[in-house]
Amino acid sequence: MADDRQAHWLSPQTALNYARAAVQVGLWASERILINQTFPNKSAKVLELGCGGGRVGLGLAKEGYNNLTVTDFSPVMVDMTRGVFAEAGMTQSATIEIANACRLTYPERSWDGVVFAFNGLMCLRGRADRLEALAEIYRVLKPGGKFVFTANDREKGEHAGLWKSEPVLSGCQNGDRWHETDSTPVFMHSSTESETHQELLNAGFKIIQSPLRSEVAQENSSVKNFAGETRFYIAERP
Numbered sequence: 001m002a003d004d005r006q007a008h009w010l011s012p013q014t015a016l017n018y019a020r021a022a023v024q025v026g027l028w029a030s031e032r033i034l035i036n037q038t039f040p041n042k043s044a045k046v047l048e049l050g051c052g053g054g055r056v057g058l059g060l061a062k063e064g065y066n067n068l069t070v071t072d073f074s075p076v077m078v079d080m081t082r083g084v085f086a087e088a089g090m091t092q093s094a095t096i097e098i099a100n101a102c103r104l105t106y107p108e109r110s111w112d113g114v115v116f117a118f119n120g121l122m123c124l125r126g127r128a129d130r131l132e133a134l135a136e137i138y139r140v141l142k143p144g145g146k147f148v149f150t151a152n153d154r155e156k157g158e159h160a161g162l163w164k165s166e167p168v169l170s171g172c173q174n175g176d177r178w179h180e181t182d183s184t185p186v187f188m189h190s191s192t193e194s195e196t197h198q199e200l201l202n203a204g205f206k207i208i209q210s211p212l213r214s215e216v217a218q219e220n221s222s223v224k225n226f227a228g229e230t231r232f233y234i235a236e237r238p
């Protein structure tokens with residue numbers, strides 16, 4: 001189990017923490033700004049991957065997005081998200097279902113937008129999975145469709161100093177690391193802006209912008225306690 005890089009996301013305690021965040025933290029100011037800017041049409045057909053406890057999905061439904069599909073590979077996360085939407089009386093506002101970002105079953109060119117919020121793309125088992133997910137996201141986006149996600153930046157985040165002296169773990173890429181949490185350890189990748197740009201370009205995307213969260217908005221303390229500095233990426237399938 002200690003080697004299972006996805007086990008953290010199957011833990012009920014982790015899912016409960018993310019459901020709490022859906023209720024208590026909600027959509028970040030930066031997410032609200034960038035998602036509204038990227039998808040000005042509230043009827044845009046948007047797929048959320050890695051929804052956790054429904055924090056962003058619920059936030060988008062409350063913003064008026066009415067063509068949302070909210071997904072996670074983890075059944076317990078999907079259950080929590082259903083519960084969170086039900087508590088908010090918004091069960092009818094989104095389709096909520098299981099989807100693995102590395103093996104999407106949606107048809108080609110079927111979405112106006114894909115959102116993989118709060119470093120979800122960086123929570124896969126490593127680079128091979130990430131490249132698979134990027135290829136899948138590209139495949140299911142319509143031409144002109146946009147992909148919005150964030151990634152921890154190991155040159156710009158709170159731990160930039162520590163990263164400089166961190167050795168590369170065996171069997172891992174630079175930036176791959178296990179982190180302690182208050183449930184189980186989590187395996188996560190922290191990238192640099194140029195590495196993530198290169199992965200996006202190799203997958204065929206055009207990069208629109210990649211600001212740090214702090215460059216987009218000042219977040220309140222509950223957001224900052226939930227999630228440290230991160231970098232947004234907005235890319236387009238040409």
Ligand SMILES: C[S@@+](CC[C@H](N)C(=O)[O-])C[C@H]1O[C@@H](n2cnc3c(N)ncnc32)[C@H](O)[C@@H]1O
Nearest residue numbers: 009050051052055072073074100101117118120
């Ligand atoms: C850091 S959490 C973010 C949760 C949520 N987006 C939020 O902002 O609160 C990462 C999420 O990615 C999901 N995830 C991990 N691997 C995945 C995969 N292969 N496909 C889809 N989702 C995945 C996890 O279950 C978890 O819910």
